[in-house]
Amino acid sequence: MAMAARWTALITLQAVWACLCQAMQHYPSVWGHYDVCKSQVYTDEGLTWDYMACQPEATDMTKYLRVTLDPPNITCGDPPETYCALENPYMCNNECDATTEELAHPPELMFDFEGRNPTTFWQSTSWKKYPKPLQVNITLSWNKTVELTDDIVITFESGRPEQMVLEKSLDYGRTWQPYQFYATDCLDAFIMEPKTVHELTQQTLLDIICTEDYSRGYVWKYDKTVRFEIKDRFALFAGPRLHNMASLYGQLDTTKNLRDFFTITDLRIRLLRPATGATMVDEDNLSRYFYAISDIKVHGRCKCNLHANSCVFDKDRLACECEHNTTGPDCGRCKKNYQGRAWSVGSYLPIPKGTANICIPNNLGPVIRPNISSLGVANRNQDCECFGHSNRCSYIELLNAVICVSCKHNTRGQHCQHCKFGYFRNISAKLDDERICLASVMNGYL
Numbered sequence: 001m002a003m004a005a006r007w008t009a010l011i012t013l014q015a016v017w018a019c020l021c022q023a024m025q026h027y028p029s030v031w032g033h034y035d036v037c038k039s040q041v042y043t044d045e046g047l048t049w050d051y052m053a054c055q056p057e058a059t060d061m062t063k064y065l066r067v068t069l070d071p072p073n074i075t076c077g078d079p080p081e082t083y084c085a086l087e088n089p090y091m092c093n094n095e096c097d098a099t100t101e102e103l104a105h106p107p108e109l110m111f112d113f114e115g116r117n118p119t120t121f122w123q124s125t126s127w128k129k130y131p132k133p134l135q136v137n138i139t140l141s142w143n144k145t146v147e148l149t150d151d152i153v154i155t156f157e158s159g160r161p162e163q164m165v166l167e168k169s170l171d172y173g174r175t176w177q178p179y180q181f182y183a184t185d186c187l188d189a190f191i192m193e194p195k196t197v198h199e200l201t202q203q204t205l206l207d208i209i210c211t212e213d214y215s216r217g218y219v220w221k222y223d224k225t226v227r228f229e230i231k232d233r234f235a236l237f238a239g240p241r242l243h244n245m246a247s248l249y250g251q252l253d254t255t256k257n258l259r260d261f262f263t264i265t266d267l268r269i270r271l272l273r274p275a276t277g278a279t280m281v282d283e284d285n286l287s288r289y290f291y292a293i294s295d296i297k298v299h300g301r302c303k304c305n306l307h308a309n310s311c312v313f314d315k316d317r318l319a320c321e322c323e324h325n326t327t328g329p330d331c332g333r334c335k336k337n338y339q340g341r342a343w344s345v346g347s348y349l350p351i352p353k354g355t356a357n358i359c360i361p362n363n364l365g366p367v368i369r370p371n372i373s374s375l376g377v378a379n380r381n382q383d384c385e386c387f388g389h390s391n392r393c394s395y396i397e398l399l400n401a402v403i404c405v406s407c408k409h410n411t412r413g414q415h416c417q418h419c420k421f422g423y424f425r426n427i428s429a430k431l432d433d434e435r436i437c438l439a440s441v442m443n444g445y446l
Contacts, residue, residue: 036321053354073410112297127289150299158292177424181210307331325359334359389416
C-alpha cells in the first residue's frame with residue numbers, strides 16, 4: 001500500500017510538473033517583456049485560457065517608414081555640383097551627380113546598410129543662395145502608431161547642424177509638436193536656456209528642452225551623431241541600467257501623457273542652419289555648407305494597446321495581429337459580436353503579466369447603453385471622460401463608444417485628448433489643464 005501511494009504521488013507530481021512546464025513555455029521569461037498574449041492553464045473547471053497583456057518585440061523601425069523631403073528638390077545632383085570639405089575649404093573635389101549611381105546621394109541612403117566603405121549618405125544642395133536660409137524638413141512616416149524604445153540617433157557626414165529641431169506627430173502629420181531643440185547657442189537660436197537630458201527629473205521629464213551638446217560644426221570622428229535620448233528618460237523611473245522596468249511600466253500604465261510622450265506616428269527633422277565651423281559664413285566658399293546624413297536609427301514597436309505580440313508589414317502598411325477578441329490597426333476596438341463590454345486598453349499591471357482586458361461576447365455580459373434621448377446627454381452608466389474639456393457625451397452605436405461633444409480649450413477627439421489643428425500639446429501640462437493645447441509658434445523659425 002505504501003509503495004502504491006508513493007507511485008500515485010509521483011505520478012501526480014509528474015503531471016503537475018508537466019502542466020507547470022507547459023504554462024512556463026507561454027509565460028514571459030523576464031519581467032516587462034509582455035511577449036505572450038495567452039496561455040492554457042488547468043483550473044477546477046479544466047483546461048482554460050489565461051489571458052495577459054502583450055506587445056510586439058522592439059525592432060528597427062526604419063525598415064517600415066516612408067521618407068519625404070521639403071523642399072522636394074533639395075537633394076544634390078540635379079544639376080551636378082562640386083563640394084568643398086568643411087574642414088578644408090580648398091579641397092573641392094567632392095562631386096554630386098544624380099545621374100551617376102556612385103556619385104548620387106538620394107534620401108534612401110540615410111537608411112541603407114552601415115559599414116560600407118566608402119560611407120553612403122544623403123546630401124542636400126549647397127548654400128549657394130546665402131544669405132537666404134538653407135532649410136530642410138525630413139519627414140519619417142509610418143502610417144501607424146509606434147512606441148519608441150531606444151534613442152533616436154542621426155549621423156551626419158557634413159558636420160552637425162548649428163540649428164535643428166526634432167518634432168513628432170501623433171495624428172499622422174496633421175499637427176506637430178517639438179520633441180527637442182538643438183543649437184550651438186540656444187538663447188540666440190530659440191530664446192531658450194540650454195539644458196541637458198541629465199538635468200531632467202521625474203517631474204520635468206516631459207519638458208521640451210534645447211541642448212547644445214550635439215551642435216559643434218566640425219567633422220570629428222566621434223562628433224557626428226545627434227541624439228534624442230529615450231533611454232536616459234526611461235532611466236528616471238527604471239534606474240540607470242534600466243534594471244527596474246517594472247517601475248517604468250507601472251508609470252506608463254498610470255500616466256497617459258507619459259505613454260503618449262514616447263508614442264509617434266511621424267517624426268520630422270527640421271534642419272535650420274548647416275554647420276559652418278566658424279562665427280562667420282565664408283561667402284567665397286559657399287560650397288562648404290550643406291547637410292549630409294549617413295544614418296538614422298529609430299528603434300521601437302508597433303503600438304497595439306497591449307492586445308498583440310506581433311505586427312505584420314503587408315501592402316506597405318504595418319498592422320497589429322490582434323488577440324483578446326480585438327481588431328483594427330492598433331487593436332483599438334472589439335470584434336463584431338464581442339462587445340459585451342466597452343473596449344479597453346490592456347494594462348501592464350499587476351506585474352509581471354498585466355491585465356488583458358479582453359473583449360467578451362455580447363451574450364456574456366451587459367453592454368453599457370447610455371441614455372441617448374438627445375445628442376448631448378451624458379452616459380448615466382459611465383463617466384463622461386473628457387478631461388474637463390467637455391461635460392457632454394453622445395453614444396455612437398456603430399462604434400460602441402461614448403464620444404465627447406463640443407470639446408473646449410482647443411481640444412478635439414473622442415475624449416478631448418488631442419489638440420485642434422494649429423495647436424500643439426503642452427506636454428508639461430496635465431491632460432485636464434485648460435492650457436493643454438497652445439497656439440503653434442513653429443512657423444516662426446521656418
